[in-house]
Amino acid sequence: NAGVTQTPKFQVLKTGQSMTLQCAQDMNHEYMSWYRQDPGMGLRLIHYSVGAGITDQGEVPNGYNVSRSTTEDFPLRLLSAAPSQTSVYFCASSYGTRPQETQYFGPGTRLLVL
Amino acid sequence: GNSVTQMEGPVTLSEEAFLTINCTYTATGYPSLFWYVQYPGEGLQLLLKATKADDKGSNKGFEATYRKETTSFHLEKGSVQVSDSAVYFCALRQNSGGSNYKLTFGKGTLLTVNP
Numbered sequence: 001n002a003g004v005t006q007t008p009k010f011q012v013l014k015t016g017q018s019m020t021l022q023c024a025q026d027m028n029h030e031y032m033s034w035y036r037q038d039p040g041m042g043l044r045l046i047h048y049s050v051g052a053g054i055t056d057q058g059e060v061p062n063g064y065n066v067s068r069s070t071t072e073d074f075p076l077r078l079l080s081a082a083p084s085q086t087s088v089y090f091c092a093s094s095y096g097t098r099p100q101e102t103q104y105f106g107p108g109t110r111l112l113v114l
Numbered sequence: 115g116n117s118v119t120q121m122e123g124p125v126t127l128s129e130e131a132f133l134t135i136n137c138t139y140t141a142t143g144y145p146s147l148f149w150y151v152q153y154p155g156e157g158l159q160l161l162l163k164a165t166k167a168d169d170k171g172s173n174k175g176f177e178a179t180y181r182k183e184t185t186s187f188h189l190e191k192g193s194v195q196v197s198d199s200a201v202y203f204c205a206l207r208q209n210s211g212g213s214n215y216k217l218t219f220g221k222g223t224l225l226t227v228n229p
Contacts, residue, residue, distance in 0.1 A: 031215060033215075042219035042222055043203070048215060048216060058216060092158075099145055099146040102148070102163060105157040105159070107156060108157050
């Protein structure tokens with residue numbers, strides 16, 4: 001199993017540009033989520049999905065869109081990038097939503113918005 | 115709402131020293147508790163977890179015990195190595211509807227171990 005994969009590893013955008021961060025998992029996990037990591041703030045949830053066709057907002061959803069057309073993929077879209085979106089983005093997945101289930105993280109995408 | 119507070123770093127130790135990183139939480143009900151580790155330039159890896167009160171999670175010489183009476187989940191290791199240098203995150207997960215499927219993280223503690 002490859003686990004959770006993310007592409008690209010690093011991206012530079014100009015303000016106003018759009019892009020999609022890709023996330024895929026091969027573990028047949030129903031739950032997938034996106035977090036952003038900023039210095040001194042831990043990780044904050046952007047959006048999550050409990051299954052194909054079902055998505056919902058987390059703590060910091062503004063400026064981001066998601067969709068879940070398949071179990072495997074959960075892309076994160078930045079519609080019009082802003083410098084405040086400079087961050088490291090992590091995708092995570094777990095088999096289900098029970099509290100005891102471990103979430104597995106991808107290697108991250110480092111995004112710089114100029 | 116849920117929250118996790120962990121000791122702020124950075125923490126610098128010599129090799130073979132004893133490590134404690136404090137973590138306390140606020141949550142209703144019975145969350146599961148996790149420690150994740152992030153090595154430089156990498157994603158988060160699960161280090162250990164505990165899913166009910168008095169459980170002890172352990173892995174790679176690290177241990178943490180779920181103390182409901184003190185709402186704590188302190189991370190300990192008896193003898194750290196240079197390779198343990200990383201950022202450590204305490205987190206909880208709890209189902210209570212809505213967005214509470216998420217992990218709630220502490221802010222992370224940077225550990226540096228010197229030879």
